[in-house]
Structure formats: structure tokens, C-alpha cells
Amino acid sequence: MKKLKAFWLSSDMRRKMKFQREADLQWAQQVAERPGCEGLFSCLQCGTCSGTCPLSIYMDFGPRKIISLVREGFREEALSSQTIWLCASCYSCAVHCPRQIHITDVMYSLKREAIQQKLYPKRFPIPVLAQEFYKMVRRYGRSSEFWLVLRMALRTNPFQLLTMSGTGWQLMRTGRLRLGQDKIENVKELQSQMAGREVR
Amino acid sequence: MAATYGYFPGCSLKGTGAAYEESLLTLFRLLDLSLQELKDWNCCGATSYMSIDENSAFGLSARNLGIAHEAGHRDLVTPCSACYLVLRKTQDYAAKYPQIAKSIEGSPAAAALDAVKIRHPMELLYNDVGMARIKSKMVRKWKGGPVACYYGCQLVRPFAEADRAHDPTRMDELLRAVGVPTVDWALKTKCCGGSLTGTIHEVGVRLNYILLKEAARKGAKAIVTICPLCQYNLDAYQAEIRKETGEAFDMPVLYFTQILGWALGGDAKSLGLGRAISGCGSIKEWFPKRTQEVEVHA
Numbered sequence: 001m002k003k004l005k006a007f008w009l010s011s012d013m014r015r016k017m018k019f020q021r022e023a024d025l026q027w028a029q030q031v032a033e034r035p036g037c038e039g040l041f042s043c044l045q046c047g048t049c050s051g052t053c054p055l056s057i058y059m060d061f062g063p064r065k066i067i068s069l070v071r072e073g074f075r076e077e078a079l080s081s082q083t084i085w086l087c088a089s090c091y092s093c094a095v096h097c098p099r100q101i102h103i104t105d106v107m108y109s110l111k112r113e114a115i116q117q118k119l120y121p122k123r124f125p126i127p128v129l130a131q132e133f134y135k136m137v138r139r140y141g142r143s144s145e146f147w148l149v150l151r152m153a154l155r156t157n158p159f160q161l162l163t164m165s166g167t168g169w170q171l172m173r174t175g176r177l178r179l180g181q182d183k184i185e186n187v188k189e190l191q192s193q194m195a196g197r198e199v200r
Numbered sequence: 201m202a203a204t205y206g207y208f209p210g211c212s213l214k215g216t217g218a219a220y221e222e223s224l225l226t227l228f229r230l231l232d233l234s235l236q237e238l239k240d241w242n243c244c245g246a247t248s249y250m251s252i253d254e255n256s257a258f259g260l261s262a263r264n265l266g267i268a269h270e271a272g273h274r275d276l277v278t279p280c281s282a283c284y285l286v287l288r289k290t291q292d293y294a295a296k297y298p299q300i301a302k303s304i305e306g307s308p309a310a311a312a313l314d315a316v317k318i319r320h321p322m323e324l325l326y327n328d329v330g331m332a333r334i335k336s337k338m339v340r341k342w343k344g345g346p347v348a349c350y351y352g353c354q355l356v357r358p359f360a361e362a363d364r365a366h367d368p369t370r371m372d373e374l375l376r377a378v379g380v381p382t383v384d385w386a387l388k389t390k391c392c393g394g395s396l397t398g399t400i401h402e403v404g405v406r407l408n409y410i411l412l413k414e415a416a417r418k419g420a421k422a423i424v425t426i427c428p429l430c431q432y433n434l435d436a437y438q439a440e441i442r443k444e445t446g447e448a449f450d451m452p453v454l455y456f457t458q459i460l461g462w463a464l465g466g467d468a469k470s471l472g473l474g475r476a477i478s479g480c481g482s483i484k485e486w487f488p489k490r491t492q493e494v495e496v497h498a
Contacts, residue, residue: 035299055403089354095360095366125398142211160401166440171436184241
């Protein structure tokens with residue numbers, strides 16, 4: 001049996017579909033109950049979202065396929081996809097959808113779950129940026145572009161700082177780069193307001 | 201009598217979008233409108249924050265709305281498209297979903313949620329000030345060529361209150377009112393990629409290359425934006441695009457407030473025109489430091 005498994009893994013032959021017992025249909029129902037995701041089961045699979053999405057050509061699944069994966073209970077596949085992170089939330093799909101499904105909100109909802117379940121693609125910079133942004137706003141109440149980019153680069157690929165330095169210099173030259181960490185006065189008040197409001 | 205509006209700048213306008221803040225304040229001063237910055241405002245809870253924790257993202261927004269309400273503002277001017285969308289979404293979702301309303305409950309913002317109207321300067325100039333008044337204050341003629349008005353994504357979608365979602369035209373109308381010719385182009389609401397230029401760099405730059413190329417093909421000599429992130433993305437990577445593709449656009453990427461402010465008599469420095477990275481040659485030619493040719497509009 002072990003040998004057989006090794007054989008399958010060594011070849012390109014992989015099962016792409018799930019057996020029914022592996023699909024998590026309950027999860028699909030849960031997703032559809034979240035705010036903004038209620039239209040999930042009225043999707044026609046017309047593909048307008050993928051057609052209008054400026055980033056679908058870079059995605060592992062387009063938005064239409066993501067909707068389909070969620071509905072059929074392909075939980076890990078949807079949550080660990082790069083698609084949900086490539087979504088720049090431009091709302092083009094949501095505006096063009098003939099069923100008025102808030103696809104952007106579905107993507108947001110999947111992003112949050114992927115972070116909670118630690119299912120996001122590792123070293124993929126977008127979830128790292130989101131996490132650093134979140135931490136920064138929690139601590140200081142505001143974000144500082146310079147520190148945010150620096151932290152993200154250090155956590156993903158520090159070498160990219162070399163290629164970024166040109167742009168950084170241009171911004172500095174034109175007075176558009178603030179080096180200090182921006183902070184609100186009443187951080188304590190903000191933090192206490194936020195306390196207990198987490199989903200986690 | 202000068203009308204006073206609440207003002208929520210957002211993080212970008214204090215950094216990469218400094219020219220947007222400068223030109224906005226100058227333009228409003230020239231129109232005898234006053235902007236009062238919210239005291240101790242916090243991050244709007246934009247795209248990236250929303251991806252981690254939705255409930256507290258709405259809480260962040262609600263705090264700002266609460267501050268605006270306590271200061272007695274009925275209108276909150278929000279120049280950044282991302283801030284505009286999140287603040288607007290907070291109001292909409294709190295009204296629609298009881299669980300979200302509940303998460304804001306108890307904060308000073310809860311009562312204030314609908315009392316403050318979120319305004320984008322483009323829509324405010326169009327509706328409250330009106331083209332006639334802007335025209336009557338015009339003192340300079342436009343020296344540059346036709347421009348492409350780029351609306352980007354989050355201002356017009358999904359709420360479509362600032363303008364129509366599919367084919368926005370208000371920025372074109374405002375600019376034409378001060379004699380700036382605008383080109384018609386199909387990509388005016390296509391996404392610039394937002395923070396992608398900082399994360400998946402090649403993909404983000406590619407999106408901006410497409411926008412620059414199409415604007416140039418339609419004969420535009422500059423792109424005019426309404427969002428600090430769009431301006432940054434289109435402006436900062438033109439040298440890199442030239443290296444990659446061999447195409448030199450050298451396209452100035454301006455804020456609509458800079459062009460309107462110039463027409464109304466603002467000087468280059470107070471409009472932040474020296475902060476551009478690309479197309480500096482054209483900018484110097486169109487917006488000379490010393491202007492003798494001030495023409496008072498009849």
C-alpha cells in the first residue's frame with residue numbers, strides 16, 4: 001500500500017475530484033450564512049465575474065470556480081488557493097454579477113477563514129501584508145506605509161528590498177515618504193473599544 | 201458664509217498622497233469652503249484589515265464616524281477611495297446585518313452611524329458647489345493637452361453614490377468646465393491593483409502598464425486620478441515599465457484637485473505639483489512657477 005502511494009505521488013497522476021464523503025457540504029452552508037455571502041447558492045456559474053476580473057488570468061481558480069468549490073464543499077482547496085489573496089477587492093465582479101452576489105465579500109470571508117485556519121499559501125506576500133497591517137493598526141491606530149512594506153519584505157523575501165530601494169528613493173526625493181510611525185493619541189481608548197470585538 | 205465640512209484624510213494622504221491633501225486644501229480654500237480635520241482619527245480599516253477581522257474593521261470605521269458626529273459634522277469629506285468605501289460599507293452593513301450593528305453597539309459611534317454622510321470631494325464639488333460656480337472662479341486657461349480621467353474601482357463600486365458604477369463621468373464634466381479636454385476610454389474604472397505593486401510586484405505593474413498604454417493610445421497626455429493609491433501606482437513605476445517593455449510613457453499622473461486648483465489660481469507649490477515622479481517635464485511646462493499669463497475669465 002505504501003509503495004502504491006509512493007507511486008501515485010511520484011507521477012503526475014492525482015485525483016482532482018473529491019469523493020462525496022470528503023466534501024464538506026456543511027461548511028458550504030455556513031459560508032452562505034455569513035454577511036454578504038447569502039447569494040452563494042443562487043450563482044448561475046455564468047462566468048461574468050471571471051471575465052470582468054482584472055486578476056483572474058493570474059489566479060489558480062477564477063472567481064467562478066471558487067464559488068463552485070465553496071458550494072461543493074471543497075474547503076481546503078478554496079481556502080489554500082492564491083485566488084482569494086489575489087483579489088484586490090475592486091468589486092468589478094460584484095457590480096457585474098447578474099445575480100447580485102457580493103463575490104468580493106465571499107473572498108473576504110474566505111481570506112479570514114484561511115488566516116484563522118493557517119491555510120494560506122506560505123511565504124505568499126499578500127496574507128503577510130494583511131497580518132502586518134492588522135498588527136500595526138491594532139498597536140498604533142494608523143498604518144505607516146514605510147514600516148508596513150519593510151516588515152512585509154523582511155518576512156517574505158528580504159532581497160526585494162534592493163529592488164524597492166529605487167522607488168523608495170523617488171518617494172523620499174519628492175517628500176512622499178514618512179519615516180516615522182504614525183500613531184493616534186488615544187491608542188488605549190481604541191484598544192479598549194476593539195477588545196472583545198474579535199472573531200477569534 | 202463659508203461652509204464647513206468634516207475631513208477624514210486617511211493614512212495615504214499623510215504620506216505618498218501628500219500632494220492630494222495639499223491640492224485639496226488649496227482648492228477648498230479657493231472655493232471658500234473649509235475642511236476641519238477629525239481630531240485623532242484612526243485607520244479606516246481598509247482592504248487588508250478587512251481580510252483579517254471584519255467585525256473590528258467596522259469598529260475602526262465606526263470610531264471615526266463617532267468622532268465626526270461629536271464634532272457636529274453632517275458631512276465627512278473622504279478623498280481616499282478605500283476609506284470612502286469602508287466608511288460607506290460600515291453604514292450599509294450595520295443597517296443590513298444585526299450582528300454587525302451589535303458589534304458596534306455601546307461605542308459612541310452607534311448612535312451616529314447614519315447621522316454623518318460620507319462625501320467624496322469629486323461628488324461634493326459636482327453636487328454642492330456646482331459647475332457654474334467653479335467656472336465663475338476660473339482665472340487660468342489650460343495649457344496642456346487632453347487628459348484621461350481615471351476613476352479606479354472603489355469610489356464608484358459597489359455603492360455608486362459618487363457616480364455611476366459602469367460609466368462615471370463627473371470628473372470629466374468638472375475638468376471640462378475649466379476648459380480641460382478629456383478623452384473617452386474604456387478602462388476608466390479598471391483596477392490599478394491596489395497594494396499588489398508592493399506584494400506580487402510584476403502583476404501589479406502589469407495592470408498599470410495596461411492602463412498607461414491605453415490612455416496613451418487614446419491620445420491622453422496625462423492621467424487624472426481621484427485616489428492616492430491609483431496615483432502612486434501609475435506614477436511610480438513608469439521607469440520600471442520602460443526598462444521592461446521599452447515603452448516610455450513619461451505620462452504625468454495628476455489629482456483632479458491639482459488641475460481644478462490650478463485653474464482657480466492656486467500656485468504650483470501649494471498644489472503639490474513638485475511631488476510627481478513621472479512626466480515632470482510636461483508638468484513644469486503646463487504649470488509654470490512664475491505665471492504672468494493669468495487671464496481673468498469673462
